[in-house]
């Protein structure tokens with residue numbers, strides 16, 4: 011923590027008396043509840059920390075390059091991450107490698123590491139871009155760096171008071187409320203006094219009137235009226251949060267050599283917009299009093315979850331693109347025009363209201379490794395070579411998950427196969443009770459492949475995906491009785507004897523059970539969460555799950571980064587515009603509105619849908635429990651709403667930052 015307190019006390023004034031008769035707008039109860047990180051506490055402090063040009067920074071660190079060298083990470087012919095020096099040359103993810111090198115001949119463009127057919131370890135290879143048919147991308151190097159950074163972030167925060175949610179491969183949310191509470195009491199011991207008359211609804215005294223030292227933080231402008239209002243405890247709380255975040259960022263930089271940007275605000279929605287507001291290597295504070303002015307600078311479709319269909323509908327309905335204009339629309343009108351749930355949600359979102367919690371208990375539920383074959387593969391031998399790679403890939407991640415220590419282990423294994431437009435899946439249980447090793451997994455995968463092959467009509471094969479799921483906490487020490495009991499998912503899988511493991515269709519017979527909404531409304535706009543890692547198709551929880559061979563988040567790929575059950579971004583409608591693709595000669599995905607320049611990109615995109623379908627089918631597997639295990643072929647099913655990542659927080663017209671303090 012910084013050595014000097016942020017409030018410069020005025021002589022002998024105690025904060026409790028400095029405010030004279032005027033009182034804070036916050037109560038003793040709200041202050042004390044800050045300790046338990048309540049999500050509707052107005053003093054709440056949440057931060058979002060996001061690494062700058064993450065994969066590119068990983069490569070800079072790996073190669074030991076000076077920070078000013080332009081570098082972009084290549085995956086086949088595409089760029090998937092661009093560092094900030096390279097962005098100054100006009101290079102972005104939309105560029106091909108060739109275009110980027112034209113813009114900046116000195117560009118360093120390492121190719122992502124790959125697995126190669128027949129090899130048992132991923133590696134960085136000079137010829138990877140020429141070997142799309144025999145190589146498969148490995149994101150392990152980035153995942154490992156991500157883990158290191160996450161561990162350091164956690165280590166920078168007091169163990170008992172931290173709440174850290176990994177929100178993606180390069181981003182975390184921190185609920186700093188408890189820590190801020192403890193620092194507040196330490197710095198202002200007067201706040202420890204009981205409330206007058208022991209009444210927790212009494213309002214706190216005001217903090218002293220003094221300049222708050224925001225150091226290098228970017229602060230969001232206030233409107234004139236707010237400028238003149240003295241700081242209250244929410245300003246002090248967020249300032250303390252900002253100091254904590256500055257220290258965390260300094261450690262990540264000093265110890266691991268990475269820069270990151272951060273947003274500090276009262277909730278996840280605002281802190282995420284804040285972290286993207288000023289990049290790289292900056293932190294932006296969105297004080298409660300600045301929320302109106304902050305939000306009013308955004309275009310509606312730049313807000314999370316409003317990038318797609320729902321955003322377009324809102325724009326059309328209210329005939330404006332600006333959040334600012336929506337402030338005028340009364341809640342009742344919103345409800346009437348958009349439906350109850352959707353109306354309330356939009357009404358809150360544009361005002362920066364978000365009561366979702368920072369969830370530190372998110373755990374991986376499944377891991378997937380997949381490859382689309384172009385050209386297709388035609389023999390069992392080839393398929394087995396790929397299974398070996400998938401198993402090695404998944405096993406490395408299982409080790410990270412603690413499978414060797416028996417901390418967590420999967421209970422089921424699934425193999426999905428595509429032949430033309432036909433997809434088939436087989437699933438089996440993973441034997442419990444002994445340490446899971448790579449050979450066992452491979453044998454199980456081969457077994458599933460043999461089952462699929464025995465049905466015939468399998469070659470040529472254009473996609474194979476292997477996944478493990480049904481993660482459970484392992485038994486530590488002596489194996490308890492639970493270790494020998496078969497439960498849930500595994501029990502279901504076991505109902506099908508080896509050799510006849512149930513076929514999981516990619517088209518669920520029954521629709522996914524959805525959160526009931528009054529108007530059947532908002533849910534129709536929202537798809538489910540794909541990967542935090544960008545290219546993964548994970549189990550039903552936010553995670554660092556599987557890896558397909560698609561560009562990690564191909565153009566138009568959704569990045570739905572809300573917990574399951576919550577609305578997330580919808581639609582690809584703006585993909586084209588946002589990525590600056592030309593209007594002409596675009597190939598459109600039949601399942602969503604995404605457009606692509608070349609057939610390979612389209613194919614990748616469609617494979618992504620497939621992988622997501624597979625995941626979805628797994629997720630709703632219980633819906634099949636009563637069905638007889640009759641093998642049948644299945645077809646794909648459209649997912650409906652999908653999403654496009656909205657960066658949301660880049661500098662918007664009309665926004666500037668205020669020097670404060």
Ligand code: DCP
Pocket residue numbers: 060061062063064065066090091092103179180289290543544561562563564565
């Ligand atoms: N990623 C990807 N494909 C995409 C988007 C992202 O492979 N279409 C990967 C590479 C990124 C990482 O995910 O480095 C994190 O994604 P971000 O959107 O956070 O982008 P960056 O970290 O690269 O840049 P920024 O500084 O804008 O956060």
Ligand code: CA
Pocket residue numbers: 060061062063064180
């Ligand atoms: Ca990032």
